[in-house]
Amino acid sequence: MSIGLHNSAFKNPVIRWVDSRLPIFSMMQNEYGSFPTPKNFNYFWNFGALAMINLMIMIATGIFLAMHYTPHVTMAFDSVERIMRDVNYGWLFRYVHANGASMFFIVVYIHIWRGMYYGSYKAPRELLWMIGVVIFLLMMATAFMGYVLPWGQMSFWGATVITNLFSAFPVVGDSIVTLLWGGFSVDNPTLNRFFSLHYLLPFVIFGVVFLHVAALHITGSNNPLGIDPKGPQDTVPFHPYYTAKDSVGMVVYFIVFASLVFFAPNLLGDPANYIPANPLVTPTHIVPEWYFLPYYAILRAVPDKLGGVLLMFGSILVWFILPWLDTSPVRSMRFRPIAKWFLLLWGIAFGTLMYCGGKPPEGIYVVLSRVATLYYFAWFLVILPVLGRLERPLPLPESIAKPVLRGGGPLPAGAMTKPMEKA
C-alpha cells in the first residue's frame, strides 16, 4: 500500500480501488454498518431516520413539481390546478408533497419530544441539539414559503400576516417588510423570491442535517436510560440491528402517509386555499397550517403587537438554551419522578396551544391560550432550572446491559463480554 492511499479493508478489487482513493465505502461501513449503537433503543429512536427519508421524499417530489409550476401571480394557481388535472401523476406528486410536509412535522415533533423526554440535549450533545433547532427553523421557513406558492387565499393572507410580523420591530420594521415583499404589498416579486428560496432551503437543510448526523456520530446516540454505554456489551452494530428496527418504523410510517395521500389528501389542508388569492378580501378566519398553530396561538395570546411577536419567536429560540436551563444531571425522565409530570403537562400545554390556534381569538380560547403560553415558558425558564436542584432522582442502573441480564450486581468482565460482543 503506497503512501497517500487509504488502507481499505474491502476485498472486492473495484470497491477497494475506489475506497483507497476516496474512502466513502469505509465511511459508510463505519458510520452506518458497524457503528456501535446502544442496544436498548425503543421505537422513539426511529424518527431521526424517518425524518431523513421524509426530506428525500420532499426533495424528489418537489423537483418534479417545479417542472410544471409557474411562479407568477396570474398563473400560479392555474398551474397548480393543471398539475392536479392534466400532468401525468401530478396529483400524486402534489398530494405526496403537501401531505409530506405534514408528515415531516409529525415525525420531527416526535423526534424533538424524544429528545426532551430522554434528555438527549444534555452534555455532551448540546451542539447536536442546537443544530437540530436550526434545522427546525429552516423547516418552518421552507414550509411557510411552500404554502404560499399555490397562491390561494390562505397562501396570500398567510404570507401577508407572517411578513407583517416583522413590522412590529420599531424603526426598521416597515423597511424590512418592504424588503421582504419587494413592493408595497405581497405581490409578484414576493411570490418569485419565495419560489426561489423554497427550492434552495431544502438543500440547506440537507447540509445542516449532515452536520447533525456528523455531530451525532462523535457523541454517539443517547438511549432510553440516558446513561452512557460502558463498553461493547452495551452496544450493537447499527447494521443489521437498527436498519431492521428502523424498517419496522418505516412500514408504519408509510401506512400513515399513504392513508393520508390516498384516502384523505385534503384532511389537513384549508379549503380556502382552493380559492384564488384576492388581495382585496381577507378570509374571515386566517389560520396557518396545523403545524404552526401553537406559535400562532402564542402570538394571539399577547394583547401587544411587539410583545406577541417576540414571545412567538422566543417560544422556539428558548430551545437553543434548553441544555443550560435544565440543571439536572440525569438525562432520562424515567429517573425523574417529578419532572416527568411537569414535562407531560408541557406537552399538554403545547397541544392546547395547537387547538386554540385554530379557533377564533375570542372568549375561552384567549384565556386558554394565555394559561398555556404562561406554562410553556414557565416550564423552560422556572420549573426546569429550579426542579433540577430540588428533585431527588431515582437510582440509575449501573449499565445498559444490567437490567437485561437478571441477577443483580455487575457481572465479571470476562463472563460479560463473551456472549454479548458481536462487533
Add this chain to the structure above:
Amino acid sequence: MAWPFISSMNPARDVLALSTTEADIKSVPVGGAVTLVWRGKPVFVRHRTAAEIESAVNVDLAELRDPQPDSARHKAGKAEWLVVIGVCTHLGCVPLGQKPTDPRGDFGGWFCPCHGSHYDTAGRIRKGPAPANLALPTYAFTTDTQLKIG
C-alpha cells in the same frame, strides 16, 4: 459587497412607477363607501354621514391609543370624505366595513376579522391588538370629486 444583493430585493423601478391611482368619487352616496387599489393595497374611501363625522369629532383624545383629532384625518373642508389605507396596522389584513352588510365593529368604522381590531369612523384604532390608526395615503382632490392617490 452584500449591498447589491440586499438592494435587489427592494422594490424595482417599475414597481415604484405604478404609484398613483385616480378615481372619480361623485357616484358614492352619503353613507356609502368605495374601495380603490393603490400600490396593490386597498384604499377605503368613505362618504361619511353627519352623524359619523360628529361621533368622530366628539371623542376624548386622551382615551385613544394613537391620539389624532378628526381634523387631522381628512383634508380641510372635506370632512365628509375619509380616505384611509384599508390595511389593518396589526398584521395587514383588510378590515371589514366597506359594504353595508359588513360588520363595522363597536365604533361604526371598520372591524378586522383576523385578530379583532375595531376602528372608528375616522379610521382610528379603538379596541383590539392593532397599535396604530389606519394609515393615510398621500392624496389630493384634483377637482371637487376627482381623487388622486399617490
